[in-house]
Amino acid sequence: MMEQPQPCCKGAQVMLNLQPTSSVSIQYHPLFGSHDDLILLELDEKLLPDVLYQRVTLRGQTDEDAVLCTKSKTYSVKFVGTSNSVLLVPPADYSTSCKNSRDCDGEDYEQQIGASVIKVAPGNMELVEVAPRLDKLKSILSENLYSSDEALEKADLDSMERSKRRLYTWDDLTNKVQASDDELRTGLQARSAVEIDGYWRIVDEKYMDLILRMLFHNSVLNDWSLDSLIEDKVVSVLESDGFPRKLAYHCLYVYGGRVEEAMDRGVWKMDARRVCVHFARGILREGKRKMESFMEEWMRMIPEEMQVSFDMLEGEVLTEKLGVETWVRVFSVSSLPSTPAERFSILFKERPKWEWKDLEPYIRDLNVPGLSSEALLLKYTRRTQPKVDAEPVFTAR
Amino acid sequence: MQIQVKCSCGAEKCPEWAIIELQGVVEVQPSFRDSLQNLQIGLLCRPSFQENYTFTVGYHELTGSKVALKKPMLVLKKIKRMNVDQSDEATSSSKVELDVVGVIRQKILFKTRPKALISGPQPAVKEKANAAGAAAQKQSV
Secondary structure: OOOOOOOOOEHHHHHHOOOOOEEEEEEEOOOOOOOOOEEEEEOOHHHHHHHHOOOOEEEOOOOOOOEEEOOOOEEEEEEEEEEEEEEEEOOOOOHHHOOOOHHHOHHHHHHOOEEEEOEEEEEEEEEEEEOOEOHHHHHHHHOOOEOHHHHHHHHHOOHHHHHHOOOEOHHHHHHHOEOOHHHHHHHHHHOOEEEEOOEEEEEOHHHHHHHHHHHHHHHHHOOOOOOOEEHHHHHHHHHHOOOOHHHHHHHHHHHEEEOHHHHHHOEEEEOHHHHHHHHHHHHHOOOOEEHHHHHHHHHHHOOOOOOOOHHHHOOOEEEEEEOOEEEEEEOOHHHOOOOHHHHHHHHHHHOOOEEHHHHHHHHOOOOOOOOOHHHHHHHHEEEEOOOOOOOOEEEEO | OEEEEEOOOOHHHOOEEEEEEEOOEEEEOHHHOOOOOOOEEEEEEEOOOOOEEEEEEOOEEEEEEEEEEEEEEEEEEEEEEEOOOOOOOOOOOEEEEEEEEEEEEEEEEEOOOOEEOOOOOOOOEEEEOOHHHHHOOOOOO
16 A cells, blocks of 8 residues: 555655655654654564454563463564664654644644654564463462352352452453463363353362262153253252252253254253263272272263263373282373473373373373474473384383 | 553554664764754665665765565554542552554665765764674664
8 A cells, every 4th residue: 555656755654655766854753762662563464453453462460471362362472672773763643643742742743854763663572372371270260169158158148258259250360361362261161160140160079069960860860861951951950959050051061062953942962971080080089099999989970871981081090000900090181281391291200101192181282382292292202112013102301 | 461452543544654774873973962853864865766775874875675574563552541530449550551553564674884975064963883882782583
């Protein structure tokens, strides 16, 4: 749009549209100064519309490095200095747009001829796509789990009591967590968080356990199929059992999914893997168990309709051989940090050697923009293969 | 904390700014240092049809060309808004906003050292390939 030569006589326009065999005077702007409030931000062409249409924000606490968030992505913001002199030339009418300045009277503006330099820029900001910093989300939501006590006392809680607890609204979270809106929403979902009375909460596993068992209990009593649960019925029965409506929905949401074909009728199918993982975690919460006794109790807890297999527990439990016995214990990928360096450090503290099939469930969720999982392995592990046909083994680098 | 990035110029109408980039620093004669406003730095010339330019600063001449930036650059202005709502306690919190005031797509780059012009009037401003001055700033990539 700037390519067509326009006979204008001032500012950036005249400089950029300078006609052959002509010249323009370059001078200091009437408002020349350090202008620390003017920042240059270099960014990809594809991000330009996001910024121009006001879809980006900067997020971070004062002790954190700021990140820039679009609707779906997070970018770190870095200052890059330059040793050259970068003379910044605004358009001709720039000074007229700053109404509050004393220096900005008509007289000075009239004096302006040619193109004026408003500041010498010491460098510019650059953007690098990064993974969202979601570890904080879990830690702040875990400060205050939603438990059965709270569900029962709910009515008695006065607002004073409520304000004493540290609870977070969506706006609090976007102010505290360095992630884009989409990433934050995905993060809340992955952590099974639920919005209760305007606050995002993680529900205590023991309370979830209570609701889930009651749901199964009711399904037996009422002869419901776990593959086609009618939402209205389930929710109203659980409500009459004393569970808040919101939590009844949440239970369906966490341990099941809507049946696509019957979307309008609100039909849900329980997810065998999520249910099985839940019960396994419950059994192992007290500590490790011998494989046989674990399997026996686990099978007993799971509704008959559901197919169980030990593979469902990948990324949730580890097994180890002690003598002739095999033991099972909880080691959940969701409890591990999301930055690769910290993740691998904990993994190798847990086990000095990992086979690929054991390691994979614990690293497949690692998300580092621009770095493939192969590159991650190269960076943080040493791969050895005792024999050509043997399984590769990964150790710390 | 969250800082909203606004664009009061209205997306497509975002005005284009320009950059003149040169090595070293532009040094102003001591007697003019307190009154830089409107002071002439030099003369930018386009001698031919090509996108080549000369920039004459004092008795130095720089030769360079117009280049398109690999990535666009936005000019953001930091705006502090005092919270109007004073009913709150002593927390006179001010809110920071960033406003897009321009976009830069091209610059005129002078990447060589200046050539001395033999004669000329005593200038108010001189360009100086000042190694010491440049080294004091952070080196770019």
